[in-house]
Amino acid sequence: MRVSAKADYAVRAAAELAAAGEGPVKGGVLAEAQDIPLQFLEHILLELKHNGIVRARRGAKGGYWLAKPADEVSVADIVRAVEGPIAHVQSTPPEDIEYRGNSEPLQKVWIAVRANLRAVLEEVTLADLVSGDLPTSVEALAASPDAWAPRS
Amino acid sequence: MRVSAKADYAVRAAAELAAAGEGPVKGGVLAEAQDIPLQFLEHILLELKHNGIVRARRGAKGGYWLAKPADEVSVADIVRAVEGPIAHVQSTPPEDIEYRGNSEPLQKVWIAVRANLRAVLEEVTLADLVSGDLPTSVEALAASPDAWAPRS
DNA sequence: CGCGCTCCCGACCAAAGTGGTCGAGAAAGT
DNA sequence: ACTTTCTCGACCACTTTGGTCGGGAGCGCG
Numbered sequence: 001m002r003v004s005a006k007a008d009y010a011v012r013a014a015a016e017l018a019a020a021g022e023g024p025v026k027g028g029v030l031a032e033a034q035d036i037p038l039q040f041l042e043h044i045l046l047e048l049k050h051n052g053i054v055r056a057r058r059g060a061k062g063g064y065w066l067a068k069p070a071d072e073v074s075v076a077d078i079v080r081a082v083e084g085p086i087a088h089v090q091s092t093p094p095e096d097i098e099y100r101g102n103s104e105p106l107q108k109v110w111i112a113v114r115a116n117l118r119a120v121l122e123e124v125t126l127a128d129l130v131s132g133d134l135p136t137s138v139e140a141l142a143a144s145p146d147a148w149a150p151r152s
Numbered sequence: 153m154r155v156s157a158k159a160d161y162a163v164r165a166a167a168e169l170a171a172a173g174e175g176p177v178k179g180g181v182l183a184e185a186q187d188i189p190l191q192f193l194e195h196i197l198l199e200l201k202h203n204g205i206v207r208a209r210r211g212a213k214g215g216y217w218l219a220k221p222a223d224e225v226s227v228a229d230i231v232r233a234v235e236g237p238i239a240h241v242q243s244t245p246p247e248d249i250e251y252r253g254n255s256e257p258l259q260k261v262w263i264a265v266r267a268n269l270r271a272v273l274e275e276v277t278l279a280d281l282v283s284g285d286l287p288t289s290v291e292a293l294a295a296s297p298d299a300w301a302p303r304s
Numbered sequence: 305c306g307c308g309c310t311c312c313c314g315a316c317c318a319a320a321g322t323g324g325t326c327g328a329g330a331a332a333g334t
Numbered sequence: 335a336c337t338t339t340c341t342c343g344a345c346c347a348c349t350t351t352g353g354t355c356g357g358g359a360g361c362g363c364g
Binding site: 042 | 337341
């Protein structure tokens with residue numbers, strides 16, 4: 001239930017691309033803007049490219065840019081591109097697990113977990129991130145003081 | 153963003169204990185009931201014991217039982233006991249990360265993610281699991297057909 | 305007391321994942 | 335040609351994951 005550095009880096013780099021708009025942005029610029037090790041970032045951007053999130057061109061005026069408009073790319077798209085499926089249990093999707101005996105209703109719990117993860121990650125787009133104007137449902141979640149409390 | 157086998161096993165074993173009620177239940181019985189490798193399960197139960205979730209006694213009439221009433225133990229308690237803090241980013245809690253530039257609002261997103269995870273995991277207790285009667289908010293999430301769809 | 309049963313717990317293990325770095329290419333521009 | 339920049343596989347140290355093994359320590363019973 002943790003978010004890897006890779007996923008965090010990927011979203012941050014993509015946000016930077018969304019903010020840049022049209023022109024290709026060089027890897028080095030992204031790396032410096034978000035304080036990410038360049039060579040690691042290049043691997044991440046390559047994965048994003050393979051997953052159709054970004055495009056790239058080499059050479060002097062090369063760089064990376066978003067393959068789609070920023071409001072059509074969700075945080076979930078990016079997380080899935082670098083981390084694989086969200087909320088898998090034992091590396092299998094929750095809808096495929098079969099429980100025996102007293103833990104039978106547990107499947108519904110994992111399904112609910114995934115649904116609630118999606119409710120945030122699918123809803124927030126790169127456009128939302130760079131504008132600082134998050135969907136109201138997400139803003140509401142983040143507004144509660146409880147949400148900022150450790151453990152609780 | 154995945155659930156480890158250990159966490160899944162831990163919750164299932166705890167559910168079995170909750171269903172058993174009073175008397176100590178032997179590790180072997182739990183292992184068979186939920187189809188979990190016994191020796192691995194023992195390590196998990198030990199962790200649960202260290203975290204005050206279960207108690208144990210050795211010897212002929214020994215076994216494991218819940219340290220608290222089943223309706224006072226949440227799934228989150230168990231997941232935290234075996235997997236550590238929920239929804240950490242780069243191994244630091246989301247409220248402590250500092251973002252620069254265009255990814256500044258990303259912190260709120262991770263906070264919202266954690267809040268939504270808690271909304272399920274803290275809410276469901278072992279008593280809910282064994283009764284099959286989940287909290288209505290969780291039941292509602294699991295009721296949507298979308299929640300059962302892969303990727304989406 | 306002795307004995308068996310069961311938990312306790314550290315050691316070990318193979319495979320995979322994390323978070324990188326290095327170095328050689330291959331395209332694009334000038 | 336030559337530089338710039340992406341491409342991409344190899345490698346690396348460390349941790350995590352998902353276990354197994356074997357001994358020891360406590361508990362109850364005859």
